[in-house]
Amino acid sequence: LYTREGEHIVLKLDRDKVTVSDADIDAWLSKLDRTYEAYRDLVGDVPFDGRKIMILNTPGIEPGYWALAGNPILWNSHVAVSKLLDRTVEFGDWGFGIIHEIGHVFSQGNISGTGRWNWNDEMFANFRMQYGLEQNQGKVWMDERVYTGREILDMYKKDYDNTVYTQVNDNGIHYMLGRLAGPGGIGWEPFKAAFRELTTTGGAPSGKYDKFEYLLSLLSKHATRLTGRDVDVRAQYFTEAELASIRKQLQ
Numbered sequence: 001l002y003t004r005e006g007e008h009i010v011l012k013l014d015r016d017k018v019t020v021s022d023a024d025i026d027a028w029l030s031k032l033d034r035t036y037e038a039y040r041d042l043v044g045d046v047p048f049d050g051r052k053i054m055i056l057n058t059p060g061i062e063p064g065y066w067a068l069a070g071n072p073i074l075w076n077s078h079v080a081v082s083k084l085l086d087r088t089v090e091f092g093d094w095g096f097g098i099i100h101e102i103g104h105v106f107s108q109g110n111i112s113g114t115g116r117w118n119w120n121d122e123m124f125a126n127f128r129m130q131y132g133l134e135q136n137q138g139k140v141w142m143d144e145r146v147y148t149g150r151e152i153l154d155m156y157k158k159d160y161d162n163t164v165y166t167q168v169n170d171n172g173i174h175y176m177l178g179r180l181a182g183p184g185g186i187g188w189e190p191f192k193a194a195f196r197e198l199t200t201t202g203g204a205p206s207g208k209y210d211k212f213e214y215l216l217s218l219l220s221k222h223a224t225r226l227t228g229r230d231v232d233v234r235a236q237y238f239t240e241a242e243l244a245s246i247r248k249q250l251q
Contacts, residue, residue: 069104
């Protein structure tokens, strides 16, 4: 195996898949380290007691997967590993699939508590990734284009536009939460406070839509505390049509 090591990430790849230089790999590892640090900033803790996360090529455990989160993150050797490495050089690509899997590693179950509040970690892994890209002006190559920083939300807006007036999908819900975290919304600080409270208390309702409403209530509480003005996230930032579409999806 070809092995390179960063501050938080260890990379172990099939040697014949490595098509770029050691310096190029080290530059990519530095970006993955910055992603790790952004996720820590968002959720307030690190997984696996701070042990380094290994990314390990594997010949395949089950059909159809790109990678599986954990420690190690198992990266299927048959999914164009070399093409991703080439894009890190050609486009400055941080690697959507890999930073998505690192986002999964930062789920509450790997940190503390039960994660009962989390109704869909596929969505929340991408939501963590959005924060990481925004904070670092990181780039990902998707849909034949490069998304830089907050531009990644444009990708989720496509699903929002296509589904919000029928039954919004998870990407559309991500768009609404991501919109809320940006300019004109409440920003990221209430999300940080809410995630820290969820991590330390672990309490949440059982239904998926109830979990969504519970998160909004925590965001309202912390936005009110941080701004000194009354903030009702549900009433001020979501339309009734949006809430009905979310309810239909999550129930």
